[in-house]
Amino acid sequence: MKTAFATLFAGLLAATPLAAQTAADFPTKPMTYIIPFNAGGESDISARFQQSEWEAVTGQQVVIQYQPGAGGAQAWSQLNSLSGDGYTIMGINLPHTVLQPLAGSVGYQTEDLTPVHYFHYTPDAIFVRAESEFTSLEQLVEYAKANPGLVTFAGSGSNSSNNLAAIRFNEEAGVTTTYVPFSGTGPSITAVLGGATMAGFNYATSGVSQGDAMRMLAVASEERLPVFPDVPTFKELGYDIVGGAYRGVAVPSSTSEEMRQRISDIVSEINAQPEFVKKMEDGGFVLTDIGYDDMDAFVAERVEEYTAGAKALGIIE
Amino acid sequence: MDILGYLLDALTPFNLVLALAGVVLGTVIGALPGLSATMAVAVLVPFTFTMDPAAGLIALGAIYTGAIYGGAFAAILVNTPGTPSSIATTFDGFPMAKRGDGGLAVSVATIASVVGGMVGAIALLLLAPPLARVALAFGPTEYFWLAMFGLTLIAALSVGNTLKGLIGACIGLFLSMIGVAVVGGDVRYTLDMQRFLGGIDLTSAIIGLYCVPVILDLVASADPHLKPSAQGGLRTAEGLALSMRSKFNLLRSSVIGTVVGILPGAGGSIAGLVSYSEARRASAKPETFGKGNPDGVIATEAANNATVGGGFIPTLVLGIPGTPPDAIILGALLVQGIKIGPTLFTTDAPVVYTFIWGLLIATLLMLPVGLLIGRYAFASIASVPKAVLAPTVALLTIIGSFAIHSNVDDAQLMVGLGIVAWILNRYGFQPSPIVLGLVLGSIAEQGFVQTWLIGSASDRLPEMFFGRPISIGIIVAALVTLVFPIWADWKARRRKQLAAATAAEDDAGAAIAPEIKTRDVAGMGFAAAFVLLSVAIWMGASGMSMLGMVFPRTIAVALALFSVLLILQNLRRPANPAGRAPLVLDGGALRRLLLAAVLLAWVFVLPELGFLVTSFAAFIVITLIADYDRPPLRTWLLWIAAGAIICTGFWWLMANVLLLRMPAGLLF
Numbered sequence: 001m002k003t004a005f006a007t008l009f010a011g012l013l014a015a016t017p018l019a020a021q022t023a024a025d026f027p028t029k030p031m032t033y034i035i036p037f038n039a040g041g042e043s044d045i046s047a048r049f050q051q052s053e054w055e056a057v058t059g060q061q062v063v064i065q066y067q068p069g070a071g072g073a074q075a076w077s078q079l080n081s082l083s084g085d086g087y088t089i090m091g092i093n094l095p096h097t098v099l100q101p102l103a104g105s106v107g108y109q110t111e112d113l114t115p116v117h118y119f120h121y122t123p124d125a126i127f128v129r130a131e132s133e134f135t136s137l138e139q140l141v142e143y144a145k146a147n148p149g150l151v152t153f154a155g156s157g158s159n160s161s162n163n164l165a166a167i168r169f170n171e172e173a174g175v176t177t178t179y180v181p182f183s184g185t186g187p188s189i190t191a192v193l194g195g196a197t198m199a200g201f202n203y204a205t206s207g208v209s210q211g212d213a214m215r216m217l218a219v220a221s222e223e224r225l226p227v228f229p230d231v232p233t234f235k236e237l238g239y240d241i242v243g244g245a246y247r248g249v250a251v252p253s254s255t256s257e258e259m260r261q262r263i264s265d266i267v268s269e270i271n272a273q274p275e276f277v278k279k280m281e282d283g284g285f286v287l288t289d290i291g292y293d294d295m296d297a298f299v300a301e302r303v304e305e306y307t308a309g310a311k312a313l314g315i316i317e
Numbered sequence: 318m319d320i321l322g323y324l325l326d327a328l329t330p331f332n333l334v335l336a337l338a339g340v341v342l343g344t345v346i347g348a349l350p351g352l353s354a355t356m357a358v359a360v361l362v363p364f365t366f367t368m369d370p371a372a373g374l375i376a377l378g379a380i381y382t383g384a385i386y387g388g389a390f391a392a393i394l395v396n397t398p399g400t401p402s403s404i405a406t407t408f409d410g411f412p413m414a415k416r417g418d419g420g421l422a423v424s425v426a427t428i429a430s431v432v433g434g435m436v437g438a439i440a441l442l443l444l445a446p447p448l449a450r451v452a453l454a455f456g457p458t459e460y461f462w463l464a465m466f467g468l469t470l471i472a473a474l475s476v477g478n479t480l481k482g483l484i485g486a487c488i489g490l491f492l493s494m495i496g497v498a499v500v501g502g503d504v505r506y507t508l509d510m511q512r513f514l515g516g517i518d519l520t521s522a523i524i525g526l527y528c529v530p531v532i533l534d535l536v537a538s539a540d541p542h543l544k545p546s547a548q549g550g551l552r553t554a555e556g557l558a559l560s561m562r563s564k565f566n567l568l569r570s571s572v573i574g575t576v577v578g579i580l581p582g583a584g585g586s587i588a589g590l591v592s593y594s595e596a597r598r599a600s601a602k603p604e605t606f607g608k609g610n611p612d613g614v615i616a617t618e619a620a621n622n623a624t625v626g627g628g629f630i631p632t633l634v635l636g637i638p639g640t641p642p643d644a645i646i647l648g649a650l651l652v653q654g655i656k657i658g659p660t661l662f663t664t665d666a667p668v669v670y671t672f673i674w675g676l677l678i679a680t681l682l683m684l685p686v687g688l689l690i691g692r693y694a695f696a697s698i699a700s701v702p703k704a705v706l707a708p709t710v711a712l713l714t715i716i717g718s719f720a721i722h723s724n725v726d727d728a729q730l731m732v733g734l735g736i737v738a739w740i741l742n743r744y745g746f747q748p749s750p751i752v753l754g755l756v757l758g759s760i761a762e763q764g765f766v767q768t769w770l771i772g773s774a775s776d777r778l779p780e781m782f783f784g785r786p787i788s789i790g791i792i793v794a795a796l797v798t799l800v801f802p803i804w805a806d807w808k809a810r811r812r813k814q815l816a817a818a819t820a821a822e823d824d825a826g827a828a829i830a831p832e833i834k835t836r837d838v839a840g841m842g843f844a845a846a847f848v849l850l851s852v853a854i855w856m857g858a859s860g861m862s863m864l865g866m867v868f869p870r871t872i873a874v875a876l877a878l879f880s881v882l883l884i885l886q887n888l889r890r891p892a893n894p895a896g897r898a899p900l901v902l903d904g905g906a907l908r909r910l911l912l913a914a915v916l917l918a919w920v921f922v923l924p925e926l927g928f929l930v931t932s933f934a935a936f937i938v939i940t941l942i943a944d945y946d947r948p949p950l951r952t953w954l955l956w957i958a959a960g961a962i963i964c965t966g967f968w969w970l971m972a973n974v975l976l977l978r979m980p981a982g983l984l985f
Contacts, residue, residue, distance in 0.1 A: 032976065039359065040644025048648045052366050063976050066359060067722050069515025070497040074722070077511055082978075104504035106497070107511045149774050158502030158864070178774040180457075180767050181864075183499040183759075186581055186637045186644075193635065196456035197771060209636035211658045279654065314862075315502075 023258035026086055027060045033249075034090040036075030038068045041185055042122050042205055042285075043091050043247055049279050050119075053270045071157060073100050076250075077107030079114075084254030086263060092250035094118070094299075098306040099159045103315045110303060116260045117267040118248035118290040118298065120280060122203035123221035124165035124241070125231075126153075127214045129193050137217040137237055140199065144175035151177040154191040155201040156184050161245040162201045164309040165220060169201070171312065172239040189214075203244060204228070205284040220244055226281050246288070246302070264292035320442065320670055326371065327674035335376040336679040340686050343383020347390075348694065350397045350524050351717015352975070354384035355641040360975060362649045370653040371668045375675030377649065381642045382434055382625045382676065385585055386683050389426040389618050390691065393419060394543070394698045395710055397528035401519055402585025402621035404752060405593040407527060408474070409606065409613030416609060417544035419699065423691040424556030425611045426618040427684060429567060432560070433619030434680035436571035437578060437626025441633075442673045446662060448627075449634035451579045457771065458781055460582070461764030462791040464757040467587055469799040470594040471750045474607065476806050480883045481840070482750045484847060485741075487876035489754020490761070491854060492517045494869055499759070500766045501864030506857055512726035521718035521731040522755055526748040528714045529735020529916070535707050536912050537905035539945040542706055543699050551692055559611050566596050566612050567619050574620030578627020581639050585621040586756050592620035594798050603805055626676065633661055633669060702946070705959055707912075708939035712932060715919060716967055723978045729920045736913050744839045762868040769867070835893040844880040851877035911942050924980045929968050936960040 033051070037043050047064055054062040067075040072093060082088045092115045100106045126137065134140045144151040155162030158181045166179040180197055182188035185206060192200035193213060200206075200214075204225060207216045216231045220241045224233060234241040249267050251260055268291055270276055280287055290298045310316050326332075346357045357380050365373025388399030393410035406426065413422040440448060455463075468486055475482025495506045496516030507513035535542055560567060570592035577588035596616035597606040606613050628639030636657040638644035650657055655665050662669055698706065718731035738748045772781030783789070854873040858866045919935040940956055971977045 032978075038644060039355070039641055040638045040647050044644070045648050045651055048362070048652045051363060052652050061363065063363070064359065065723075065976070066355070069518075069722070071499075071502075073497060074515035077514065078724075088978075103502055104497075105509060106504065107514060152771050152774050157499060178770055180770045181500045181502075182767070183582070183763060190452060190581055190631075190635075190637055191456065191767075194453035194456055196767075208656075209658050211660060213635075213659055279652075283651070 023086075023256075023262040026259065026262050027058055029087065030061045030063055031058075031086075032088045033062045033064050034075055034088065035064060035066050036068065036072035036091060036093075037066065038184070039066055042203060042245065043093065045205075045283070046120060046247055046280065046285060047091060049276055049283075050267070050270050053273045053276050057269050057273070058266055070106065071100065071160075072096050073106040073108070076100075076113060079108070079250060080112060080253045082252045084252040084256070084259075086251065086255055086259035088252065089263060090250050092118075092248050094246040094248075094302050095161050095164060095306045095309070096245070098303050099164075099310055099313075099315065102307070102310045103159050110299070112253065113250050114253050114255065114260065115248045115250045115295055115299065116264040116292045118246045118288055118295075119267050119271050120285045120287050121244045121246040122205050122285055123219050123225070123244040124162060124201055125204045125207065125219040126169075126217045127189075127192055127200040127202055127206065127210075128198070128217060129195060130213050130215060131195070132199070132215065134199070134217065135215065137232070137234075140217060141173050141175060144173070144177055148176040149178055151175070151199060152197040153177055153179050153199050153201045154182055154188040154197040155179055156188050156203075157181050159310075159313060159315060161243060162188075162203075163313065164306070165241060165243060166201045167309065167312045168241050168243075169234075169239065172234075172241055203284070204286075207231075208282065208284040221286055225284060225286065227284055243305075244286075248290070260292050267291075319666070323667060323670035324674045326667065326671040327375070327678060332372055332375050332671075332675055333678065335372055336379045336675055337682055337686070339376045339379025340383040340679050340682045341690075343380035343385075344387035344390075344683070344686060344690055346380070347384030347387025348399050348690075349713060349717060350391050350399050350528065351520055351714075351720050353400055353520065353721075354381045355645065356720065356975060357384060358642045358645045362645060365649055366652060370650070370655055371671035371675065373649060373653070374646065374668070374672040375679065377642075377646050378625075378629075378672065378676040379679035379682075381646070382622060382680055383683065383686075384642075385621050385625055386427070386430040386434070386618070386687060387690075388621070389430065389614075390423065390694050393422045393426065393614070394694065395528060396531045397714070398523055400585070401523060401756065402589055402624070403617065404523065404586050404749075404756070405589040405617040406614055408593065408617075408749070409608070409610050412607070412609035413611065413614070414543050418609065418611075419543050420551040420691075420695050421556055421559075422611065422614055423695055424551045424553045424688065425559055425614050427687040427691060428556055428560045429570070429615040429618035430622040430687070431680055431684050432567050433571040433574050433622035434625060434683065435677065436568070436619075437575045437623035438673060438677045438680055439626070440575045441626040441629050442670070442677070445630045445634050446659070448575075448579055448630050451576060452581060452631040452635060452637065452639075454787060455580050456785070457764045457767035458785055459764075459787050459791065460580075460760055461768055461782075462788050462795065463580075463583065463587070463591075464761035464764060466791050466795040466798065467590050467757045468753060468761070469795045470590055471753060472799050473594055473597055473603070473802040474749050474753075475747065476604075476802050478745055478747075479803070480879055480886065481745050482747070483879045484844070484876065484883065485746050485748075485750030486754040487851075487872055487879060488847070489751040489756075490758040490872045491754075491850075491869070491876070492522070492751070493755045493758025494762065494872070498762075498865045500763050501862045503861040503865030505861065505865060505869065506854070512730070515722075517730065517734075517755065518718075518721055518727050519755060520721050521727040522734055523752060524714050524718050525731035525733070525735035526738040526752055528710065529732065530739040530742055530748070532707055532711050532714070532916075533736075533739050533909045533912055535703065535710070536908045536939075536943045539703075541699075542703060551688060551695065553688060556611075560615060563612055563615050566599070566615055569599070570596060570616040570619040571623045574623025575627040577620070578624030578639055579630050581631055581637050582760065584628075584640050585624045587760075588620040588624045588627075589617040590753065590756075592616045598798060598801055603802065604809065622680070625680075629673075629676075633657065634659060702956075704940045704944040704946070705956055707943035708936040708960065709963055711912075711916060711919075711939055712936060712963065712967065715916075715923075715932070716971065720971060720975065720977055725920065725924045725980055728923070732916045732920050736917075739913075741843070744843055745837070746843065766864050766867060770864075834890055836887050836890045838887075838893075841884050841887050844883040847880040848877050851880065908942050912939060915939055915942065928979045929964060932968070933961060933964045936964055 388403035391399035392406035
């Protein structure tokens with residue numbers, strides 16, 4: 001009974017706009033975490049992993065909502081119209097939030113968004129199905145050199161991280177390949193497994209869910225992934241390709257500085273939970289700890305990199 | 318057999334309670350247009366984190382299958398698919414309800430859903446790993462042809478009016494292209510408006526296209542919405558007998574549903590449409606389809622519930638979710654630490670098999686739950702006075718379209734499309750071809766462009782499109798579906814002519830005037846407007862990338878072609894001797910206009926004044942518009958109280974249970 005009253009009182013307090021919310025005791029009620037994509041993708045799964053730790057770290061639950069549309073742009077363009085009290089946060093992705101505004105008018109600019117923490121990335125990787133004749137990247141490169149254009153890569157979407165990586169691979173290896181965009185990781189993996197395309201440029205996470213059915217030829221991370229100790233990185237093989245999709249948490253621009261810092265700290269703390277680390281690493285995600293302090297530098301660096309990529313994609317002159 | 322042992326694990330009281338609660342909740346949510354299985358499953362996932370994995374899965378699976386089934390209620394009773402899966406249920410379900418067979422339609426839908434659900438779940442139980450290969454055998458080419466197959470249903474839906482049906486399909490296809498293109502990444506036809514970036518939302522379009530015309534017609538006359546049933550009740554025994562007689566249809570549709578369910582991205586709506594068109598083709602009386610043939614309801618409902626079990630096959634075996642709810646359930650499994658993929662059926666066999674048995678039990682529970690809910694739903698829809706029914710349905714359409722993204726834009730789009738659909742329907746352009754185009758457009762486009770990319774990479778374009786065995790099968794099926802209704806129509810007409818000729822001989826000299834269609838001036842006007850639209854679509858495609866441009870231009874050409882044909886066809890017909898029918902603005906038309914104005918005002922004032930206040934005000938005004946009885950003050954007070962309870966109840970449900978962000982505005 002006592003707790004019930006306490007909860008009620010806390011609830012009333014939170015509902016009173018006059019009772020100033022201090023960052024220290026934040027949050028005092030459940031938070032809402034908007035995922036700008038459909039369920040089942042990497043953004044959703046990593047958020048669900050966070051969700052299962054959220055209550056232990058903050059004392060409050062987080063509710064995940066999906067607001068898919070326009071590859072995330074639908075939700076991002078509305079981010080700043082949401083309440084800046086810290087209780088509504090949104091998933092944010094790179095390179096999406098750099099490439100989309102470059103490609104066309106999508107209702108927001110990269111600098112309009114306020115990411116407070118980028119907590120992981122999924123490195124791009126080249127996959128072939130188990131039945132494929134290719135067992136190493138070298139073989140694939142040789143085949144592509146002998147048959148320009150014939151190698152087809154299935155990937156998730158146009159102007160995406162997968163697409164950038166495929167373009168970069170063409171440049172680095174001096175080959176011509178065909179990138180075939182699909183509406184997400186699921187369909188593009190289906191295309192690889194079913195042999196509709198010769199290979200796939202997907203995220204390393206797919207290698208975990210598919211097990212032996214697919215072979216990962218190379219991964220675009222700095223170091224080999226703990227779950228795939230036998231898969232070489234592009235760097236080892238002599239191709240300078242490191243990248244993937246970064247995922248983080250953003251807040252509306254009206255959110256106060258203290259609150260931005262507090263949310264960044266919450267995400268950092270979840271990132272350190274052993275259970276969370278294990279689930280993420282087993283899933284093929286690479287954890288990063290880019291907090292609010294380092295955000296400006298990190299985003300600036302990425303913008304520079306992706307702007308160069310956008311030129312290669314033909315999005316900008 | 319090991320598998321049977323897991324049945325006992327599924328039969329614990331806790332699991333049974335979860336299955337029952339899940340089915341009830343799912344059915345109710347599915348019956349409300351716009352509130353989807355995805356939404357319910359997403360909200361409930363966190364509660365399953367603390368449960369045993371199998372129990373959590375059973376709860377989620379039960380909600381999912383219940384919601385797919387529940388969609389039939391709205392389809393039958395108010396002509397609005399509760400979920401996109403039940404689009405084809407409206408074709409025959411609503412005509413049945415209109416003529417007083419609504420109870421029977423609900424019974425038949427329930428039985429078909431249970432059978433379909435069982436077939437899908439049994440396939441999942443016994444054949445999952447081999448069947449998962451079907452998902453892989455379907456490449457982009459097959460998806461393209463499958464979408465084309467779906468589009469051929471238009472020929473059947475618009476017999477005698479094929480050109481208008483084709484024009485409608487082109488408009489639907491055009492609507493499907495609005496927004497950011499998946500393939501190519503172009504921003505297309507958004508008119509630089511933020512709201513169109515994400516494209517036309519399918520659910521809000523369906524609600525608008527099907528439901529708004531129903532509400533508009535509802536207030537235009539004093540006739541009851543549904544004819545009360547002569548026999549009363551749900552006529553379960555009759556429904557059972559009917560289903561027994563249609564056992565082949567039931568089985569065929571369940572198998573189609575299972576197979577389509579296995580294809581990621583295809584889903585329940587396509588399963589329903591494909592099995593509907595197959596049922597129509599196989600029927601001895603295809604002309605009765607669309608006019609209230611129970612076989613149409615059986616086909617759709619068996620197929621869409623079979624997709625539940627089917628959809629779990631690629632989800633569990635390949636880790637590739639078949640549908641959005643599957644995707645959320647996939648996430649829940651990963652959080653539980655269960656590794657999805659080919660080894661799941663051996664490493665985590667207890668969890669998987671217990672879950673599948675639970676899903677089977679939940680499917681069986683739909684029978685009593687559905688018949689019970691159905692009895693009340695039907696009785697209340699049939700007996701509630703129009704003055705309360707019309708505003709309640711209107712409120713549901715607005716809630717439903719708003720709830721999808723917590724966004725008023727979708728509700729505004731819904732009302733706008735609905736009013737346009739009513740006008741178009743009046744001039745012979747029916748909503749179903751438009752919806753078909755919208756549902757199938759993106760699948761067709763992606764499949765087409767991907768096939769084209771892969772084919773040109775290897776210089777095998779013709780073989781890619783026409784040389785793959787599964788594709789050839791689908792093409793043949795599509796051709797049969799396309800030609801059959803036209804041929805059947807021609808044969809029927811010829812038989813009639815022959816009969817008329819013999820009669821004429823007997824009757825020596827008494828000339829029988831052939832049935833002459835007169836010139837459809839309004840239709841020609843619309844066709845001219847569509848020609849202009851196609852020019853605009855063509856022009857708008859310049860500046861897009863090659864990938865993004867192919868499909869819009871193809872559609873523009875097709876739209877222009879069909880529109881010009883329609884104009885030519887009408888020019889050859891004689892003008893209507895009676896001249897133009899005068900436009901009468903009688904009482905019914907006036908009420909309709911008023912209602913359209915109120916709906917528009919509702920969705921545009923909503924973000925300014927707040928959800929609750931606007932909705933309550935609109936509710937009262939629509940009660941006034943829909944009232945024909947002029948009841949005493951007491952009844953009025955009762956109605957107003959009902960309105961207050963309904964509005965507040967739904968507001969509370971949305972804000973506190975589904976946790977949607979409600980527009981607060983000035984008031985609340």
